[in-house]
Amino acid sequence: MDTQILLTPSVVVILLLVFIYYRIWYHRFKQYSFWPQPPVSLLWGHWNVMHKAIQACPAGASSDIAFGRIWETLGRPPAFILDLRPVGSVLCVVCNHEMAEQSAQPSKKFPYGLGKPPVMKTMSALIGRGSIITSNGLEWKNLRRRYTQAFALPHLIRLLPVILDKVGNFLQNIEEYAVSSEEFRLGDICNRVTYDIISKIMAPRYVAHRALRSPSLDAVLLGESSDNIADQLRQREIFRIYHQLVATYRNTEEESFLIDPRVKWRRRRMATQLDVLIQEAIKYRFSHSRSRVANHTIEGNLDGVILMSLVGVEELTQEILNSTCDQVKTFLFAGHDTTSTLLQWALYELSRTPRVLHSLRTELDEVLGHDTGTEVLYNCLTTQGASIFGKMPYLSAIIKETLRLHPPGATARMAVTGSGVFLQFPDGRTLCVDDFVVYNCLSIIHRDGDVYGESSNDFIPERWLCKKNTSALPASTWRPFERGPRSCLGQELANIEARVILACAARKYDFFKVGLGETMVDASGAPILHENGQYRAVEDVYNTRELTFKPIDGMRMTVQPALALDH
Numbered sequence: 001m002d003t004q005i006l007l008t009p010s011v012v013v014i015l016l017l018v019f020i021y022y023r024i025w026y027h028r029f030k031q032y033s034f035w036p037q038p039p040v041s042l043l044w045g046h047w048n049v050m051h052k053a054i055q056a057c058p059a060g061a062s063s064d065i066a067f068g069r070i071w072e073t074l075g076r077p078p079a080f081i082l083d084l085r086p087v088g089s090v091l092c093v094v095c096n097h098e099m100a101e102q103s104a105q106p107s108k109k110f111p112y113g114l115g116k117p118p119v120m121k122t123m124s125a126l127i128g129r130g131s132i133i134t135s136n137g138l139e140w141k142n143l144r145r146r147y148t149q150a151f152a153l154p155h156l157i158r159l160l161p162v163i164l165d166k167v168g169n170f171l172q173n174i175e176e177y178a179v180s181s182e183e184f185r186l187g188d189i190c191n192r193v194t195y196d197i198i199s200k201i202m203a204p205r206y207v208a209h210r211a212l213r214s215p216s217l218d219a220v221l222l223g224e225s226s227d228n229i230a231d232q233l234r235q236r237e238i239f240r241i242y243h244q245l246v247a248t249y250r251n252t253e254e255e256s257f258l259i260d261p262r263v264k265w266r267r268r269r270m271a272t273q274l275d276v277l278i279q280e281a282i283k284y285r286f287s288h289s290r291s292r293v294a295n296h297t298i299e300g301n302l303d304g305v306i307l308m309s310l311v312g313v314e315e316l317t318q319e320i321l322n323s324t325c326d327q328v329k330t331f332l333f334a335g336h337d338t339t340s341t342l343l344q345w346a347l348y349e350l351s352r353t354p355r356v357l358h359s360l361r362t363e364l365d366e367v368l369g370h371d372t373g374t375e376v377l378y379n380c381l382t383t384q385g386a387s388i389f390g391k392m393p394y395l396s397a398i399i400k401e402t403l404r405l406h407p408p409g410a411t412a413r414m415a416v417t418g419s420g421v422f423l424q425f426p427d428g429r430t431l432c433v434d435d436f437v438v439y440n441c442l443s444i445i446h447r448d449g450d451v452y453g454e455s456s457n458d459f460i461p462e463r464w465l466c467k468k469n470t471s472a473l474p475a476s477t478w479r480p481f482e483r484g485p486r487s488c489l490g491q492e493l494a495n496i497e498a499r500v501i502l503a504c505a506a507r508k509y510d511f512f513k514v515g516l517g518e519t520m521v522d523a524s525g526a527p528i529l530h531e532n533g534q535y536r537a538v539e540d541v542y543n544t545r546e547l548t549f550k551p552i553d554g555m556r557m558t559v560q561p562a563l564a565l566d567h
């Protein structure tokens with residue numbers, strides 16, 4: 001009798017253990033066995049594979065570099081999976097442009113492409129819970145409609161004076177380093193200029209570049225009211241807290257379960273402070289715009305993104321205020337890091353590719369004349385608008401090639417259980433991705449040898465100038481701003497900023513990399529040129545990941561005024 005009583009629970013336990021073992025075994029080894037993937041462990045899934053791949057990468061390297069290594073060992077499949085359950089999801093790393101297109105483009109079931117995964121919600125302290133980046137469905141569609149016009153080219157052209165004013169500050173910084181010959185982190189000043197531009201574009205303070213200010217604008221400037229001064233102080237505080245908040249995302253894994261609760265608490269505290277300040281700024285803008293309309297003043301010409309999104313709003317309800325605040329935070333985040341990374345890599349690639357730097361300067365001389373002063377570009381932009389960029393195809397090709405080799409952003413999508421979403425492989429196979437996080441790995445897709453040939457890893461802007469070459473390339477092979485309905489809202493802005501800043505900085509200054517990426521020299525001290533036209537580097541500089549991808553060392557540089565010889 002006693003043994004029977006003892007036996008029954010033990011049998012139940014054993015049966016339960018067998019059942020659990022079978023379920024785990026099934027999920028690890030059977031459920032997705034037809035997917036390309038590294039050998040999987042019963043207990044760890046692919047966490048140990050990921051860990052080993054990260055260990056084999058240079059310190060602090062972005063996860064994309066680890067994915068690249070795993071992809072190589074698997075024989076370069078168009079896509080592969082990593083089982084990160086139960087703490088994460090199954091991650092599908094897409095390495096082929098045709099497959100990437102399938103998650104980004106609309107389908108009958110998903111008219112806006114696949115939705116965003118919940119893991120992105122870990123960014124909510126930074127971008128708010130109602131951010132356009134993490135929203136889905138109709139909520140997203142309404143937000144997109146509300147902000148599209150504000151980021152469209154015609155509106156950005158009207159805001160050019162604001163952009164140019166901030167570029168002036170950037171060049172002033174570079175000039176100071178050129179005079180002092182001091183080493184500096186290019187990333188810091190690129191971050192500063194792109195942050196300044198995006199924050200001013202949202203709410204311009206009616207400040208224009210010296211060369212562009214009209215007397216009426218000057219009058220507005222001179223007569224700064226105490227309200228205006230309070231607004232400036234508020235902007236400074238927003239800048240300070242925002243950067244402290246961003247810093248909490250540095251060197252942490254994005255998965256929420258790994259984050260120290262104290263960090264979470266600090267994030268929440270800073271996010272609340274930021275919300276209060278940004279909402280005050282929005283209210284100030286809104287009431288100011290009302291009084292401008294009532295007084296028929298001229299400054300409405302410089303309406304920023306915030307006011308444009310509030311057109312037709314009679315009353316600033318808390319709901320509208322919250323949503324606008326979330327988008328302001330989103331634009332601060334999405335609109336500065338990414339463009340800053342583009343600028344850093346572009347200036348670095350130019351510094352080590354003398355042929356390209358020379359060709360760029362020749363093009364700029366032809367369009368702008370030999371005066372390298374920034375006023376020349378300012379004047380051309382005010383008289384000709386953005387059409388001036390149409391005369392600079394080489395500059396455009398440099399930006400395109402930089403974004404190909406060093407894409408600062410990427411997209412992750414997800415189809416919920418039971419949606420029945422399939423990805424089709426180039427060989428015709430279709431596999432279900434329900435419940436997977438689908439990650440388009442741009443750093444692999446953009447270097448595909450089948451698309452870009454043997455030079456796929458080389459910096460060759462000329463590849464974008466030959467119509468025959470480019471028309472043969474499917475558009476989906478180049479996707480740094482992603483594609484489909486949810487492609488980057490700020491791509492026009494990023495393009496304008498990059499063109500203006502590179503056109504000004506590259507003609508006036510020579511940059512020299514320090515530390516990682518530094519040029520290798522021969523016995524006589526002359527730089528060693530590789531056959532691909534670039535100086536050899538002692539050690540490669542690479543990207544780390546802090547929410548977006550960025551150079552690991554902040555792009556340490558020195559700078560000098562450009563040699564007259566090159567002009």
Ligand code: HEM
Pocket residue numbers: 132133144198330331332334335336338339342407408409410411412480481482485486487488489490491493494
């Ligand atoms: C070189 C610069 C930039 C790059 C490479 C870039 C890249 C991207 C990528 C890959 C996405 C898709 C992200 C996803 O699906 O999760 C995206 C979305 C977005 N970007 Fe950018 N971006 C850049 C600059 C900007 C700028 C200057 C802004 C200005 C505010 C901006 C605002 C946004 C927004 C709001 C979205 C979300 C769009 C939506 O879901 O409808 N980006 N960007």
